Amino acid sequence: MTPRTRSIAQITVLFLILILSIILLFANFAYLNTQSNYDKQYIGHAGELRVLSQRIAKNATEAATGKALAFKLLSDARNDFERRWGYLRQGDKSTGLPPAPPSVRDEMESVRRDWENLRKNTDIILASEQTVLSLHQVAATLAETVPQLQVEYEKVVEILLQSGAPANQVAVAQRQLLLAERILGSVNTVLAGDDSAAQAADAFGRDAGRFGQVLEGMLNGNATIQVTRVEDADARARLAEIAELFQFVAGSVDEILETSPELFRVREAAGNIFSLSQTLLDEASHLANGFENLAGGRTLDTVGGYALGLLALASIILIGLVMVRTTNRQLRETAEKNERNQQAIMRLLDEIEELADGDLTVTVSVTEDFTGAIADSINYSVDQLRDLVATINHSAMQVAAAVQDTQNTARQLAKASEHQAAQISEASEAVGDMVESIDRVSAHAYESAKVAERSVAIANKGNEVVHNTINGMDNIREQIQDTAKRIKRLGESSQEIGDIVSLIDDIADQTNILALNAAIQASLAGEAGRGFAVVADEVQRLAERSSSATRQIEALVRTIQADTNEAVISMEQTTAEVVRGARLAQDAGVALAEIEGVSQNLADLIHSISDAAQLQTSSAGQISHTMAVIQQITAQTSAGSGATADSIRHLARMASEMRRSVSGFTLPPPAEPK
Incomplete structure (x- = not known):
């Protein structure tokens, strides 16, 4: 084997080692970069789950109080939580994110249990959106109507006192003022949804029925409840206006009584969400910590990348040494060849000197040189x-x-x-x-x-x-x-x-x-x-x-x-x-x-x-x-x-x-x- 052939073989082997080292180095860096990107997405989704758990609790509480915007925000938060939870469980095809690794399986299972319970309560609230909004709308209208009833009844009482009406009629009119106050208080208690909400709903129905019966007796007389007919024209005109206002209250009684149990379930679901949100927050935090620990355990892959980089650098140095030695040998051979070529050129110039003077009869000798x-x-x-x-x-x-x-x-x-x-x-x-x-x-x-x-x-x-x-x-x-x-x-x-x-x-x-x-x-x-x-x-x-x-x-x-x-x-x-x-x-x-x-x-x-x-x-x-x-x-x-x-x-x-x-x-x- 000649020295030139041996040098070429050495350079080829070193180039193969260099290329292999570079390929492995880039593959390692690509793997680390991909995994680091995945870790960032995992941690980002887990962090968003923590935020969304508290947002769902806040929006659920506001939705239970009858805020229409809270229902939309609650639905968006639920869907966002479900979407990000799906990315962690099944991966994200759009970004190439794979499902969460088995090393965080326990944390994922804890989050899944709490999320399923919280989602069920969230679905209960969202399914009752129309009922809750309608009931709160009725309550808002009652909050405007009942004070008007009270004002009108106060005027009726004044008219009865001025006209010298019987004392029992005046007393009945004054009791109507108290009934109106109790009706409004019962509605507010029902909307509050506390322990006395069921009793407040029953009391609302009884008080509204009693109010309507007495109002009818004052207009037309009712011997059963011992309410006599009011004869004063001004008082009767006021009672007629009260009757028109009370029609909405009477029409709302059945709706409030029928929908109050559903409102109670919404209130209960909001309370459950508030309790579960803290647990879900803790579990989501544990999941985020698990992903962070997973990212910190990739140091070994980084060391391997550095080793491959050193191997590539050593290959480059060896290739340089071999190429320098080969180049020096080629320079010596080239100098000898140039000397031979110089002599051949001088012979050629001597033969074509007459051609430069215009003598086209010259014929140049053809040799084996270049x-x-x-x-x-x-x-x-x-x-x-x-x-x-x-x-x-x-x-x-x-x-x-x-x-x-x-x-x-x-x-x-x-x-x-x-x-x-x-x-x-x-x-x-x-x-x-x-x-x-x-x-x-x-x-x-x-x-x-x-x-x-x-x-x-x-x-x-x-x-x-x-x-x-x-x-x-x-x-x-x-x-x-x-x-x-x-x-x-x-x-x-x-x-x-x-x-x-x-x-x-x-x-x-x-x-x-x-x-x-x-x-x-x-x-x-x-x-x-x-x-x-x-x-x-x-x-x-x-x-x-x-x-x-x-x-x-x-x-x-x-x-x-x-x-x-x-x-x-x-x-x-x-x-x-x-x-x-x-x-x-x-x-x-x-x-x-x-x-x-x-x-x-x-x-x-x-x-x-x-x-x-x-x-x-x-x-x-x-x-x-x-x-x-x-x-x-x-x-x-x-x-x-x-x-x-x-x-x-x-x-x-x-x-x-x-x-x-x-x-x-x-x-x-x-x-x-x-």
Whole structure:
């Protein structure tokens, strides 16, 4: 076995001992920590049991006196005690606490017996919570009601004394005051729960019954108990109020008598809890002491932990000593190996000295030393470098040729870009002129649209005037026709007048003939007929005058008829002219409507032309802007072409420099083709 192998074996054994010691040490510490934590929980639960035993006793006493909050506190304390007692008996899964160890079995058994007795009494009190609270509520109400009864009965006594009531009635009322006092005292004694509580409950029932019987007798009379009816109205009103107040007392009698035994059991259970709590306190204290003694007995485990720690420390020291000895031996071997490597490195440096001067024909010798791999790598790198330099030379020549071609192309592209920029500038100017022309067309179209709109408005007004003229002519035609009808009726009336005048003329002729006959007869009569002859002459003259007037009227009627006929003819001609004028006006209205439609269409077309001109103006503006952008792009392209030509020239210079940079390498002559 070599020294190196022996050292490794020793270190391995010591490491195993160290690891085992550390594992045992941590296991011991973990065990001690866990047990210490368990001991703290055991002691904490036992201490809480001591506190809870006294809390249960206090809350039980207060619950028996009718305090509602005490029942909740008593229930919480009981449940908390039961929970912690369960942790000690069965363990706590949430914290990993196991059941109490067998070493405290006697203390656990003592606590169990006392706790079971105390819990039974606690359950009795909690089960009677409603009864106790109800009974104390009744007692509290009675404590308020009974003094009111006493006050009212004192007023009844005063009224009876003032009204001169019989002495026996006054005495009965005064005895009621004493009964009320005894009732209240009996209730308080029942609630106190002492030895006389049972007798107090019976006395309460008897006194309440007697009080109610006497109250009824004072209201209605009762010969059996020798109580007469009270007649005074004020006293009876007070007695009625007392009767209302006493209804609660009477209703509470049965409840108090029925629940008082349960209250007595609660009082007894509270007393038992008070007695057991002290015993339970002592037993819980013994249990806590047992857990503390259990924690103090773990000193041996601590000593074992210290021993394991010392063993681990000794293992570390031994490992250090072995490693120091091994390290010193390795240092000597390393120094000898470094000397051999130094000589191999110097040989390698001598061989690659020519390679540093750029001679790629050098081949480094490969030996068995560690520099052999380096020499092999150098030979491979030299081969790769030869290929790389040859490739660079070839690529540099190709790049130079390509650069020359690209430079010529860039010059042509720059010239084409300049020519394109000039053409685009001319096109931009033409587009600008076109935009100005389109703007003028748009302005003229806008003015034409306004003129067309005014033409439409004028044609519309003319159409309205023609319609109004037609309506006026229709009205004139109707009026002329009506006037012609009236003139015709006037001609017809003139014809009738002519007929009447003819009749009058006939009558005048006949009258003239009769007057002539009368004159002849009067002349034949001589003197006797002279007066009649005068009358006949007057009648004849009247007939002649009537005939003359009739002829004048007839001539006038014929004139009127002739004028009427001429007027009718003139009216008919006027009506025909009016109808013809209305027809012409209608034709003018139709023509104006057509003119209005044509003007509207013309206005719409001009609007369309104006909109199209504006759209073309906008499009031409966009085209002009686009041409400007294209001109800028062309200018940028021309500048880029110049920059590209400069870059190509720079690339040509770089290719030349690259050829010069690799010209210092010496390459082996190319192999001759076979």
